[in-house]
Amino acid sequence: MFILHIPKGPPRPAVLNSLRPPIQRGLTSVASTNDSTNSPIPSRYSRLSNLWLASGGMTAAEDEDSHDKLIRAGYLRQSHAGIFHMLPLGQRVQEKLEKLIDKHMLQLGASKVSLSSISSQALWRKTNRLEGYGPELFRFNDRKKIAYLLAPTHEEEITSLVASTLTSYKSLPLRLYQIGRKYRDEIRPRHGMLRSREFIMKDLYTFDYSVKSALETYGQVREGYSRLFDELKLPYIVAEASSGDIGGDLSHEYHLPTPIGEDNVISCNSCDYIANEELAIARIETPENLPEIDTGEANPSLEVLQGARVWRGVTKDRKALVNVWYPRSYSEKDVNTHFIKSILPDLDSSLEDAFALWGSILGSAIASKTEESLKSYHFVDYRLGPQLINAIKRGGPQFLYSSKPGDIDTTTLTSEFITSTSDGTLLNTVRIRDGDGCPKCESGKLKVQKAIELGHTFHLGSRYSEPLNANVNVPLSALEEQWDPTKKGTESVPLQMGCHGIGVSRIIGAVADHLSDEKGLNWPRAIAPFEVVLIPGHSLTNDAVELANYLTSRGDQTDSQTSTTPIDLVIDDRSESLSWKLKDADLVGYPIRIVLGKRWISEGLCDVQCRRLGAISLVSKAGLLVHINGLLSQL
Structure with a gap:
């Protein structure tokens, strides 16, 4: 029989102990078994001293948003533009x-x-x-x-x-x-x-x-x-x-x-x-009397066309100019390009100056005598009426194709005027606003x-x-x-x-934005990094360990009076001051924090706080588990 003898090495440096990763049990870290309580069962809570927390400090920027809070609290770091590393939290x-x-x-x-x-x-x-x-x-x-x-x-x-x-x-x-x-x-x-x-x-x-x-x-x-x-x-x-x-x-x-x-x-x-x-x-509400858009001029310009504006785009194949006509009471940013794309999927709405691009396309086509392959689409809002179409047609090629019509043989170019969808619904070319009529019911207003x-x-x-x-x-x-x-x-x-x-x-980003406040993040119970943070005051770490063991082990009991679910708890046993740890807890956004302070020493009462619910209570150890689960059920 062979006996392999492994000599005992030097003691593990304390700094390495502080950096060792926590043992994982599902999603809940398990603390080391050598707690002061000498519990024979591994504890079902975590210690922040065992996690790598890349905190960005306590000072917030003046215009800090929720993404900045995620970075400052140590949830993630940006590696490149639009690319992020996820950190332990x-x-x-x-x-x-x-x-x-x-x-x-x-x-x-x-x-x-x-x-x-x-x-x-x-x-x-x-x-x-x-x-x-x-x-x-x-x-x-x-x-x-x-x-x-x-x-x-x-x-x-x-x-x-x-x-x-x-x-x-x-x-x-x-x-x-x-x-x-x-x-x-x-x-x-x-x-x-x-x-x-x-x-x-x-x-x-x-x-x-x-x-x-x-x-x-x-x-x-x-x-x-x-x-x-x-x-x-x-x-x-x-x-x-x-x-x-x-x-x-x-x-x-x-x-x-x-x-x-x-x-x-x-x-x-x-x-x-x-x-x-x-x-x-939106519900189409046709006015009784459509506006007369007719200046009587042989070649009216865009500036004198009463009541109308035009937004211009091109098709992706660059073979058609797209003109969207809408009421002058709206601005260009109100044009509903999503709706226009539903009728003309080939629309390219991303160009800042589509008309200038169209001018160069048209010029090249004329030079090569291929302009007959080009055309234009005109989407006309229902509020402008057919009179606008007549004014556009009479206005000449500057409204159909170019602002320099002199060299254009318009007989080789085609235009299509669109005033309704395939099912006959009149066109509303602008984006919906608050208060527009609902298309499904008579009395409803849209939001x-x-x-x-x-x-x-x-x-x-x-x-x-x-x-x-x-x-x-x-x-x-x-x-x-x-x-x-x-x-x-x-x-x-x-x-x-x-x-x-x-x-x-x-x-993750949306919830962080939706639930954050001036103090920090706030997480729903279902996805919080930890449901509860236990923050002991000076010299109360051993008390925190004993309380953590009590809370996490009691979660498995099923008697009628204390039936609860296990709590995902972490102890903030780091060496920073109590006030620093309280601010950090607000920033990280734990749903509930338990503070062991003077009232714990004198009366055995915990300070239980839930910032999201605005709840602050002093609770004894006996009633703590029921109280915490009552708060968590609302989060």
Whole structure:
């Protein structure tokens, strides 16, 4: 028998002890077992002395926003423009949010996968999204000159994966989700984690073999999303939405109202009408007498056209000038380019001076005698009436094409005047304002709210399954759309898909903004880095350890009087002063803080504070657990 003798080394330096990582137990760190209480069971709380906290100090900038607070409190650091490192506190918030999402995805019967962040450009070309997605794609070639991209979304990859592995319609419905990093080459990253170039996202992809079952799945996912946001206790609103680059014909967005939001959500004060600005419409209220816009001049100029202004854009192929005519009482920033794009998807609304660009395009076309391939679109607001069209036509080519009509043969150029949508609805070319009429009810008035999009659900149909040949053989007797039990044989049908996203890192930034105040951050219980911070006064660390053991161990007891859930608690056992630690606790945003001070020494009473609820109480040890859980249940 061999005995291996390992000599005992020198004592571990104290500085290394202070930097050792805490043992992990789920999401709750476990402190070392050599506490002063000599508890035989490992403690279920953490110590801040065991965490790396990259605090930015106590002094706030004069114009500090919630993102600055996240940095100053040690949640994250920016590495490059729009790219961030998550630090220990931020990582705990992210992991708790991911765990919450996992729970609700499990309730939907979804299986978790992890798809590669690298996707093939050739695969995206099959669905016509490679060029359509625009310059926001991070593209690169490997050493063999094969073209790849960093995926901002995974519809192509998941569809290709399922198409290659699905063997029977009996495996449907299939629900697969992942939580991972996505990439978007934002031209101007802003608002910290709300608009970044690298972000964490949950995307759920659903597969059914019929439209009916796919819509049932869509409804179940919507219910699951509502349960998730309810648990976060956020004042979210659900709006009908445009499917945009993702595709499909049914879509809803989940928004958190906030003044820094980049989206506008339109809602009615009388009925349940809610839609985002890309889809919302106002009630058309045609005036009894349309204005007479007629100056009587042979070539009226823009300045003398009464009551009207024009906004100009071009199409993406640069072959058409787009003129949007709207009432003079509005400004150019009021033009609803989202609505115009719904009619003319090829509109490029990003140019600051589209008319100047059009002038150079027209000049080149005239020089090469190819101007007959150019045209113009005129979108005319319903409030301006047909009289404006007559004035524009009589005004000559400066209104149709150019401010220098002398060299233009207008007989070779075509113009299209658009006054209504395909269903006959008159055009409202300006953005909706507070007080506009609701399109769904007679008495309702619309309200415009700034909001941040937290989640989005899409019914994709066969948008991706058809070009990627994701089909499945289904017995004719099982197809709900043409159900007939007497039918024999099978039919190959494209999979009916859904795509449902939640912005994980965006929720962190949005919640930080929504709940922060002048003192610091405030977190909902569900995703707080720790639910409770226990701050001992001078020489009371041992008392804090004993109290922490009592609170975290009692959470497992189930008798009728003290039945509670385990508390995620941390002790601030650092060497800083009590006042410093109190300010730091406010900045970090723990839902509840317990302070052991003079009243603990003299009367055994804890100072329990919940800043978000405005609750301050002196509580004895015996009633502490019930009191804390009562506060946490509201957060």
